[in-house]
Structure formats: C-alpha cells, structure tokens
Amino acid sequence: MSRLNCEDARRLIHLDLDGEIPPDERKRLEEHLASCPHCRAAQEELSAVDSRLRDALSRIEPPAGLVRRTRRRMMAEQRRRSLLRVVLPAAAAFVLVGTALWFAFGRPDTGRRQITLAQHGAPAVVLSGGDAIHVFEPHERVAQPGQTGAPLPEDSVAWALGEDSTRLAFAGGARVDLSGEAVVRIGRDRIELFKGHLRADTTEAEGPFTISTPWGDVTCRDGIVAVRSDGDGRTAYAHVIAGSAVVTADDRQQILKAGESRRMRIDPDREVVL
Amino acid sequence: MTDSGARSGAASGITGGGFADRELALRARRGDTGAFDSIVERHHASIYRLCRALLRERSDAEDATQETFVRAWRCLGRYDATRAFAPWLRGIAANVCRQAVRGHGRREARTIPLETQLSDPPAPEQEELSPVADRALDALQSLDETYRLPLVLFYLREATVADVAEALKISEGAARVRLHRGREMLRQILMAEQDNVET
Numbered sequence A: 001m002s003r004l005n006c007e008d009a010r011r012l013i014h015l016d017l018d019g020e021i022p023p024d025e026r027k028r029l030e031e032h033l034a035s036c037p038h039c040r041a042a043q044e045e046l047s048a049v050d051s052r053l054r055d056a057l058s059r060i061e062p063p064a065g066l067v068r069r070t071r072r073r074m075m076a077e078q079r080r081r082s083l084l085r086v087v088l089p090a091a092a093a094f095v096l097v098g099t100a101l102w103f104a105f106g107r108p109d110t111g112r113r114q115i116t117l118a119q120h121g122a123p124a125v126v127l128s129g130g131d132a133i134h135v136f137e138p139h140e141r142v143a144q145p146g147q148t149g150a151p152l153p154e155d156s157v158a159w160a161l162g163e164d165s166t167r168l169a170f171a172g173g174a175r176v177d178l179s180g181e182a183v184v185r186i187g188r189d190r191i192e193l194f195k196g197h198l199r200a201d202t203t204e205a206e207g208p209f210t211i212s213t214p215w216g217d218v219t220c221r222d223g224i225v226a227v228r229s230d231g232d233g234r235t236a237y238a239h240v241i242a243g244s245a246v247v248t249a250d251d252r253q254q255i256l257k258a259g260e261s262r263r264m265r266i267d268p269d270r271e272v273v274l
Numbered sequence B: 001m002t003d004s005g006a007r008s009g010a011a012s013g014i015t016g017g018g019f020a021d022r023e024l025a026l027r028a029r030r031g032d033t034g035a036f037d038s039i040v041e042r043h044h045a046s047i048y049r050l051c052r053a054l055l056r057e058r059s060d061a062e063d064a065t066q067e068t069f070v071r072a073w074r075c076l077g078r079y080d081a082t083r084a085f086a087p088w089l090r091g092i093a094a095n096v097c098r099q100a101v102r103g104h105g106r107r108e109a110r111t112i113p114l115e116t117q118l119s120d121p122p123a124p125e126q127e128e129l130s131p132v133a134d135r136a137l138d139a140l141q142s143l144d145e146t147y148r149l150p151l152v153l154f155y156l157r158e159a160t161v162a163d164v165a166e167a168l169k170i171s172e173g174a175a176r177v178r179l180h181r182g183r184e185m186l187r188q189i190l191m192a193e194q195d196n197v198e199t
C-alpha cells in the first residue's frame, strides 16, 4: 500500500467526517496520522468543528405551536390564492395617492409572501391572523414582513386575513376587530372600511371614533358598533350593540341606539371595486 | 419531536422512512390535507432547525418555516416521487432562506402610536442555545452562502452528502467540495477564536 501525502490525508479526513471513507482508505489515513502530527492536529480540529456543528443544530428546538401556526397560515394562504383587486375611487374622502391598489399573492418564485402595490401610495399593512404583518414602505412596491404586535404606521392600509378576527388597538382607546377579510385604512381616530366586517368598541376611547365606508359614515362615542358589508358590495349594515351611533348614509343622518340597525346603500362616488 | 423524515441511508441513498413520506406526498398532491398535515408534523422541527441556522433570528426562522410548507404544498406537483422527499423539502427551505437573506434590511416597521394585538402571537421560545453552539452558528453566518448551505444541510440529523446534493440540485462531487472547504473555513474561524480566548 502506497503512503499517503498530506494533501490526500486531508481529503480522507473530510471523507471520514462525511461518513464516506472506504475501510481500506481509513487504514491508510490512520497510518499517516500516526506519523504526521500536522495532519493529526488538523483531524482533531476538524472533528471539533464537526461535533460543534452537529451539536449546535441539534440544540435548536422549534417554538411551541409552530405546527398549528403553519397550518393556519396554509389555510389562509389557500383562500387568498386568487387575485384581489381593490380599486379605490379618486374621491376626496379617500386621500389615496394612487387610485388603484392591487395585491398579488402566491408568486411561486418569491421567498416571502409578496404583496405588490400597483401604484405608489401610503404605506399599507396586511395583517393575517397571528401570522405576519406586511408593510408597504412609501414608494415601495413590494411589502416586507413587519413584526407582529409592533405598532402600525398611521395611514396604513390593512387587509385582515386568517381564520380569526384581527384586533387593532387604537392609540385613542378604540378597539376594532376585523373579520371577513376586511380591507381597511387606518387613521388616528377613524378607520375606513372598504370590504368585510368590523366591530368597533369605543367604550374606552377618548373621543368619537368614525368608521368611514363607501356605504356611509358611522360615528360612535362610548358605544359598540358593528358594520358588515354584504358579498356583492352593494349594501352594508350598521348595527349598534351598545350606546349609540350617528349614521350618515344616503344623504340622511340618523342616530341609532343599542339594538338598532340601518341598511346603507353604496355611494357611487365612494365605490370600491373588489 | 421526531425528526425521522425521508432519510437516505448512507450506503444506498434510499430509506425506509422515505416510503412513508413519498406516500404522504402523493396523497397530499391529490388534495389530502391530512396527509400534508402529517408531513408538517414530521418535518417541521428539521425545517425550523435549518431555517434558524441560516437566518439566526427566531421570528425569521418561524416565518421561513411556514413559508417552506406553504410553498411545498403549492409545488407538490413538481415533486419527483422517485426521489426522497426530505431533501426536496429542505431544498425549498434553503431557497426560502436565501431569498429571505436577500430581502433583509429593507423591512423596518415604523412606529406611530397604534398597536395591533393579533389573536395568536407566537409563544415565547424556551430553547436557549449554549454559548458554544451560538458561536458555532455565528461562525456559520460569516461564511458565504455557497458553503453555509451545504454545511447546515449536512449537519441536520442524519443527512448525507447525497442529500445535500439533492437539496441544492448540484452534483455530489460539488457538494463534497463545498462541505470540505466550508469545514476548513470554519476551522480557521473557530480556532482563531479559541486562540484569542486563550491568549
């Protein structure tokens, strides 16, 4: 059997760590190591690297609930595979820089879920029940994931996805639960609803809170109000759960008390095409 | 937490566990979500480990893990059932992480007094890595992706050089060369560190 040189020995040390060294080669390596302190040192150090990596990786444990959250995200993802097109009118009520937003999901070639903004606008946020927040930076066409639970930029557009309702806590004390894949734009003491449902609890709010929609406006102070839009977007209903609310729709203002509802028809000037 | 997915036996490159995975994948492809759930159950730990080693941040790793399964589900039609499943899945995870690394730095959430409370925030993680393990993972981060990926893929439990090649869609020879070079680079880094500590 010919003697190994150091270069070959080094290769065999690695093959050994790969788990691929043939038995007869191992013998030759051992012979070389017995007579070469240089390679012996290399082997010791490489073995140390080997075990440190193995050890480091095996110590990583997945966080509790990862499987559940993954499942949930998959379910949400399946539902949003279709393209949603949100066309917002140029009505002054909606101070959007662009008139059209569109969100494209499920591009197979991208690493993260990407949401694309057709026109540059204010930052937008996509919330998905417990999964992730996606934030559009101004003049960015692609949303980047933000942090769950982190403060949202004011003036954000949010799309609440996921199985459960998503809760927004406003600085002024109002709490809004979004559901039905609600698309909203967030203001300081107001929220604009373009699609879906929301429930606003203003019992802890500092002042009046306004829900502005293509069907009408609902202002509530110290009460709880729900707004549900129907599937085709023609009609929505305001329902007061507690306290009272002022509803302005169809050119008519009305005060609703707890237990009362009002049907609101679409205002063509504010129409949102989904 | 089991981590016994499709795994290549060192000698043959084909496994016992592989059959079950393939079967599940084929069923999932026909729309059986329960079968895919089993896949998630079985592989989430190793995928998370892989993502965590590549991305370091827990939240990034979780996000990438979820994304891996979402993408795998979407791309199941492209899975070649004559081959092992785990390397295919890990290949997807590697890509997800690669892209995550590239997209990093552009994502800074801004702060304005408005908070969200999402219904199910991730639970805080119990796991604490030892300082030694932490340093090893840090050292990995300093390597170029060309070497980091094969090393992480290889040092996931029970992976072989063939698995690494399969996941990265490179030849076994290329995978081997990268592993060897990567190990040598890490050796330099870690030994230099050790010398610093000693002196």
Ligand SMILES: [Zn+2]
Binding pocket: A005, A006, A007, A009, A032, A036, A038, A039, A040
């Ligand atoms: Zn030698």
